[in-house]
Amino acid sequence: xxxxxxxxxxxxxxxxxxxxxxxxxxxxxxxxxxxxxxxxxxxxxxxxxxxxxxxxxxxxxxxxxxxxxxxxxxxxxxxxxxxxxxxxxxxxxxxxxxxxxxxxxxxxxxxxxxxxxxxxxxxxxxxxxxxxxxxxxxxxxxxxxxxxxxxxxxxxxxxxxxxxxxxxxxxxxxxxxxxxxxxxxxxxxxxxxxxxxxxxxxxxxxxxxxxxxxxxxxxxxxxxxxxxxxxxxxxxxxxxxxxxxxxxxxxxxxxxxxxxxxxxxxxxxxxxxxxxxxxxxxxxxxxxxxxxxxxxxxxxxxxxxxxxxxxxxxxxxxxxxxxxxxxxxxxxxxxxxxxxxxxxxxxxxxxxxxxxxxxxxxxxxxxxxxxxxxxxxxxxxxxxxxxxxxxxxxxxxxxxxxxxxxxxxxxxxxxxxxxxxxxxxxxxxxxxxxxxxxxxxxxxxxxxxxxxxxxxxxxxxxxxxxxxxxxxxxxxxxxxxxxxxxxxxxxxxxxxxxxxxxxxxxxxxxxxxxxxxxxxxxxxxxxxxxxxxxxxxxxxxxxxxxxxxxxxxxxxxxxxxxxxxxxxxxxxxxxxxxxxxxxxxxxxxxxxxxxxxxxxxxxxxxxxxxxxxxxxxxxxxxxxxxxxxxxxxxxxxxxxxxxxxxxxxxxxxxxxxxxxxxxxxxxxxxxxxxxxxxxxxxxxxxxxxxxxxxxxxxxxxxxxxxxxxxxxxxxxxxxxxxxxxxxxxxxxxxxxxxxxxxxxxxxxxxxxxxxxxxxxxxxxxxxxxxxxxxxxxxxxxxxxxxxxxxxxxxxxxxxxxxxxxxxxxxxxxxxxxxxxxxxxxxxxxxxxxxxxxxxxxxxxxxxxxxxxxxx
Numbered sequence: 001x002x003x004x005x006x007x008x009x010x011x012x013x014x015x016x017x018x019x020x021x022x023x024x025x026x027x028x029x030x031x032x033x034x035x036x037x038x039x040x041x042x043x044x045x046x047x048x049x050x051x052x053x054x055x056x057x058x059x060x061x062x063x064x065x066x067x068x069x070x071x072x073x074x075x076x077x078x079x080x081x082x083x084x085x086x087x088x089x090x091x092x093x094x095x096x097x098x099x100x101x102x103x104x105x106x107x108x109x110x111x112x113x114x115x116x117x118x119x120x121x122x123x124x125x126x127x128x129x130x131x132x133x134x135x136x137x138x139x140x141x142x143x144x145x146x147x148x149x150x151x152x153x154x155x156x157x158x159x160x161x162x163x164x165x166x167x168x169x170x171x172x173x174x175x176x177x178x179x180x181x182x183x184x185x186x187x188x189x190x191x192x193x194x195x196x197x198x199x200x201x202x203x204x205x206x207x208x209x210x211x212x213x214x215x216x217x218x219x220x221x222x223x224x225x226x227x228x229x230x231x232x233x234x235x236x237x238x239x240x241x242x243x244x245x246x247x248x249x250x251x252x253x254x255x256x257x258x259x260x261x262x263x264x265x266x267x268x269x270x271x272x273x274x275x276x277x278x279x280x281x282x283x284x285x286x287x288x289x290x291x292x293x294x295x296x297x298x299x300x301x302x303x304x305x306x307x308x309x310x311x312x313x314x315x316x317x318x319x320x321x322x323x324x325x326x327x328x329x330x331x332x333x334x335x336x337x338x339x340x341x342x343x344x345x346x347x348x349x350x351x352x353x354x355x356x357x358x359x360x361x362x363x364x365x366x367x368x369x370x371x372x373x374x375x376x377x378x379x380x381x382x383x384x385x386x387x388x389x390x391x392x393x394x395x396x397x398x399x400x401x402x403x404x405x406x407x408x409x410x411x412x413x414x415x416x417x418x419x420x421x422x423x424x425x426x427x428x429x430x431x432x433x434x435x436x437x438x439x440x441x442x443x444x445x446x447x448x449x450x451x452x453x454x455x456x457x458x459x460x461x462x463x464x465x466x467x468x469x470x471x472x473x474x475x476x477x478x479x480x481x482x483x484x485x486x487x488x489x490x491x492x493x494x495x496x497x498x499x500x501x502x503x504x505x506x507x508x509x510x511x512x513x514x515x516x517x518x519x520x521x522x523x524x525x526x527x528x529x530x531x532x533x534x535x536x537x538x539x540x541x542x543x544x545x546x547x548x549x550x551x552x553x554x555x556x557x558x559x560x561x562x563x564x565x566x567x568x569x570x571x572x573x574x575x576x577x578x579x580x581x582x583x584x585x586x587x588x589x590x591x592x593x594x595x596x597x598x599x600x601x602x603x604x605x606x607x608x609x610x611x612x613x614x615x616x617x618x619x620x621x622x623x624x625x626x627x628x629x630x631x632x633x634x635x636x637x638x639x640x641x642x643x644x645x646x647x648x649x650x651x652x653x654x655x656x657x658x659x660x661x662x663x664x665x666x667x668x669x670x671x672x673x674x675x676x677x678x679x680x681x682x683x684x685x686x687x688x689x690x691x692x693x694x695x696x697x698x699x700x701x702x703x704x705x706x707x708x709x710x711x712x713x714x715x716x717x718x719x720x721x722x723x724x725x726x727x728x729x730x731x732x733x734x735x736x737x738x739x740x741x742x743x744x745x746x747x748x749x750x751x752x753x754x755x756x757x758x759x760x761x762x763x764x765x766x767x768x769x770x771x772x773x774x775x776x777x778x779x780x781x782x783x784x785x786x787x788x789x790x791x792x793x794x795x796x797x798x799x800x801x802x803x804x805x806x807x808x809x810x811x812x813x814x815x816x817x818x819x820x821x822x823x824x825x826x827x828x829x830x831x832x833x834x835x836x837x838x839x840x841x842x843x844x845x846x847x848x849x850x851x852x853x854x855x
Contacts, residue, residue, distance in 0.1 A: 033079035045086060046079040048154035050147050054266075056158035058249035059099075059109035060165070060285045061128035061139075072105065074147040074154055086149040095143035098129050099159045107145065109161045129161065136240050137227045138206065139163050139196075140247045160249035162206065163196040168251065168282040169221035170292025171209045172270075180681075181295035181388040182272035183333040190253050190268045192282055192291055194244050195222040199233075202226075207244035217684075244284075251284045253291070257379060261294050272296040274338065275329065275372065277380040277390040297329035298378045298389040299338070302396035303670045304356075304370055312400040315350065315360040323356035323399065325370060330389055330676075339377045340370040340396075343527040345593060345642055346728065347488060348451045349778045349851060350401050362851035363405035363779035365728040367642045369594040369668075370396040373530055374564040382565075386616040386692045391564075392677045393610050395594040397668045398644050402729070407779045407851045410467065412454060413786065413793065413816040413844035416442045417834040422454070423816040423844075424470050425793075428852065432814055438463055439475055441821050441832040444846070449488035449527075451850035453508075457483035457495055459832045462506060467850055479504035479513045484523035485532065494532065496520045498546075501553045503534070516567070519554045521587045526595035531610070533598045534559040537585035545834055556585030558600070558608070560625045568624045570608075581627040590638035590647060592666050596675065596695060597628050599647050601635040605662065611677035611695035622692070629697040633660045633704065636721045641730035646753060647699075648733050650721045657707040657718050659735065659751055663700035673698065705757045707735075707749055714747035714761055722772055722845075728780045732802050736785065739770035741837070746770045748785060752802050763810045764790050775847040783808065786844040791815065793844065818842050 028037035033046065040046060051072060057065055065072070076086045091101040100108040108126035115122065133141035140163075144156035172188045182188055191209035198204030203222040212218050218238060225236045244251060253268060255261050260278035262271050270280075275298040282291035303326045306313045315321045323342075327335040342352040349364030358368060372378050373393045380391025408428040414421070420441045424433040440458035447454050453473070454465040461477035481497035481504065495504040498519055506513040523534040540546060540554040558570040571579035586600035597609030609628030614621055635649030647662040668675035678693040707716045718737035726733045735749045746768045747759040762768055762785075769789035776783050776798075783796040795812040802808060820835050820842045822828025835842060 040079060042078055042080050043084065044078065045076045045084055045150040045152045047077050048086075048089075048147055048149060048152055049075040049077070050145070050154035050157050051075075053155050053157055055250035056142075056160060057107065057145075058160045058162070058285045059107065060287070061109055061132070061161065061163055062126050063109045063164075063285060064126045065107035065109075065159075072107075072157075074149075076149060076152075089147040089149050092146045092148060092153070093143055093159075094145075094156075095141075098133060098141055098161055099143040099145060100126075101145055105147070107159060109159070133161060135247075136242065137229070137234075137236050138225060138240070138242070138247065140206070140242075142249075158249070160247070162248050162285070163198075165194045165206065165248060165284050165287050165289070166197055166203060167195045167221065168284070168289040168291045169193045169195075170280050170282070170294070171212060172294070173209065173211050181297040181330065181390070183297050183329050183331045184272050184274070184335050186272050187269050188272075188294075190251075190263070190270050190280070192244055192251055193221040194248060194251075194284070199226050205241055207247035208241050209243055213238050213241050248284050251282045254281045254283075255279075255294070256281070256381075260296050260379065270294055275299060275335065275378040275390060276374075277384045277387045279381055293381070293384055293387065295388045295390050297331050297333070298392070298676075299327050299335060299372055299394045299669060300330045300332070300674075300676060301326075301328045301669045302340070302370055302372060302394060303327075304368065304396045304399045306399065311397060312402075314402045314404060315358055317360050317363060317403055317405050320357050320359045323352070323358060323368065323370075325356055325396070338372060341373055341376070341528045341530070342368065342370045343488075343595070344368050344401075345527055346778060347449050347527075350403055358401060360401075360403040362407045363403050364407075364851070365400070365402050365642060365730075365780060367398045367400055367593050367644060369398045371528060371594070373528070379564075383617060383619050385565075385619065385622070386612065386677070386679065386690060388690070389676060389679060392612075393596075394669050395596055395675055397670045398594055400643060405779065406781055407777070408853075409777050409782075410451075410850045410852050411775075411784055412445075412447075412465075412467070412848045413818065414442060414445045414456070414846045415818045415842045415844055416444050416456070416846055417832070418820060418837075418842040418845070419818040419835075420821050420830060420833075421818055422456075422465065423818060425814065425816070426852070432816060433470070435817070435819065436465075436470060436472075438465075439472060441830050443481075443832060443834075444483040445848065446483045446486050447848035447850070448486045448490040450490050452490050453486075454848055455483045455486050455493050457481055459499065462493065462495055464508075474511070476506065476511060476513075478511075479506040484520050484534065485525055487525045487529040487532075488527055489529040491529065492525075494520075494523050494534070498551050498553075499549065518557060518559065519551070520557075520559075521554070522589055524589055524591050524598065526591055528595070530563055531595070532561040533589055533591070533608075534561075535586040535589050535600055537587045539585065540587065556583060558583045558586070560608070562624075565624050570625075588635070588637045590640040592647075592664070592697070593640055593642060593644040594666060594668060596666055596668075597625070597697065599629075599638055599640070599662075601638050601649065601651075603634050605631040605633055605635045605638070605647070605649055605660075607697050609695040609697065612692050613694050614692055616679075616690040616692060626694040628694045629664075629699060631662050631699055631702055633662070633702045634658075635660060637724050639724040639726045639733060641726045641733075641753075642728055643730040646726075646730070648724050648726060648751065650724050650735055652718060652721060657716055657721065657735070657737070657749075659705045659707060659724075659749070659757055661703040661705075661751070661753060663703070665698040667695055667697065705751070707757060709747055709749075709759045713759065714745040714765055715743070716747055716749055716759070717743050718770070723774060725774050725776060725783070727776050727783075727798070728778060732798065732808075734771075734774050734783055734785065734796075736771045736774050738772060739788070741769055741788070743769040744789070746787070746789070748796070750802075750808065755803070758804070758807060760796065760808055760810065762787060762794050763813055764792070772843055773845045773847050775849045777849055778851045784847055784849065786816075786847060788843045791817075791839075791841050791843045793847075816844055818844060
């Protein structure tokens, strides 16, 4: 029994021990990198990575890496590639007289202070190398640093030590070292020349790429260095100038506009993206510099077509059709993704989206074009406008779109200066609406291209009349004066306070305005709402109403505003060198289609176009919107046809009326002559000069038509010309005018290109003294004309083809019955009223038309 108990006790003690031993099987190799149980453990430091191992570190003499820059922290890893912690590193350098390094890892381009005393801490003062290093007689050299821990040493990192770089000049190499700009997607290698302050404080060349040092006619950013050899100054030969990667290390480049180009910061390759010129900056050793400019080639051709390849066609009502846009750059390569501004001359009826999709909302005719316009397209710094064609606008050919059908219209009639009312008419019902009394007597009325608002100016403030509610939606006393123009996008209104001599640029959305001084006779925006032309004429000072109001500040002036170039004013006094083409003043202007410029009325009819003239890079002496055409015909009023082929003018010459048809070829990027701004390049290398010339509009010999109606049919006894109104289809234009109140049997002249001038006898013409204002319906089916004498509106029906056998006809007349205002000078209370007649009803002198649904 005793033996049995002893056996049980032994088992109780033995079994747990056995279990314990078998549950912790030993494998010492798992803790070691070689798996054999000895050597480097898996938790030990196996390698140390010190960066930047590829580019190295660049330091100027006496500069501290860790003070100017972030301290480079080594990365320690195990043999399993896991990060591990190191308490402290030991730093090493191959030349501590050139590159010294503190225990904390701060690098000195020279030597650190040690044991300075006087309370000065060690490793706080970095002194430049002494003596200054010299490599090939140039002041630069390099050393290598390492970091060590646990008997492991990092990779070496090269430290470049050199004088402070004072400037960097860009040098490009790649697809073609001779090309002026790079096509989209092409690569170029960024390189540079660097200068430093050498002997006698002169800028001297420290380094340059082989493309410069091996060139037969090198373009040096600064002079070659001078060194003292055996007591005599000698110039370092160009062949001894090293590359900057050898002398100062890798430069860091940055691009100002990522839209134009992108940079790979590892390879320092630059890729051309979108057309334009952008600034490239370079930095090294904490010193930054504007290195130069990079240009992505601009469009040479922007071609618009419909899907069938035609440049004219129809788009059915309520449908959408996409334009085909083909763009080629100046190197003959295609461009994709270009940010174009598509514009329509009739956006309310036929609109075009940003991607070139045409949508037809109402019947009508429109000219569609696409413009590459800075700063959203082909941008360039203001000092570089014109470089290889960048910074300039380029337009496509126009595409004419017709949406067939008939639409009804809303029409509004007013008589600025003579009535305080507006009369709306809805053509679908045919009834004349109730007169709407305005807060003030208006002096002008302009509707935006979208038909959203009527803008009525007055000396008390701006009135905004909603076409949707037929009521005044907003008043603004911050912009009193005459409304000269409304941007097509309905965002900006130009108001001219002619008493104070101020222009107000009124922002519709914010109800605020900015001002600048001046008076204007007429103004117009381009269809894309990007450019505003304002013209004035000193002749307006002699008008009786201006004399009575004390307005004598009109001058022969032209102002042009563009979001990219700002405000431009033009000289008016001839000077052979500074003002060879003075602006002589104008009371009327017409924007070209496409909108490369504008024509201005006068004793000679002139055009100013968007290509600047002058030397590229000399911005302060560059002339923007210079003279692009001059036609020796007198015009008082102007109109441009939608097809872009005619500038129509009319004037009173020798007591009679003359109508002129100026046949024009508006330059576009796919037409002849080319629509690109003319650039002449002379010289090469650093002596290369690019000169910009005006874009010239070609015109045929003007066709002149004196207005001489046949006796017995009526008369055109005009005292002044009011309007030339061109039809949407460019096949007809009506002329309205002023005449003596005693005149009778007044005729309505109209012009058909290719056929000449004809005359329409209006119903009740015996009482009509003059047709004073008119407007076409957008579908080109009617011309609404207001007549003085009978104070009626005549609906002129327009046939599909106007010929002698199918002329326009006066089919209907309505009476808007605009009440006359009474001026203060005549005992009334209507401030701003200029009416001098005796009747209680006045004719409409302002007409606005907007299409409306027929259902």
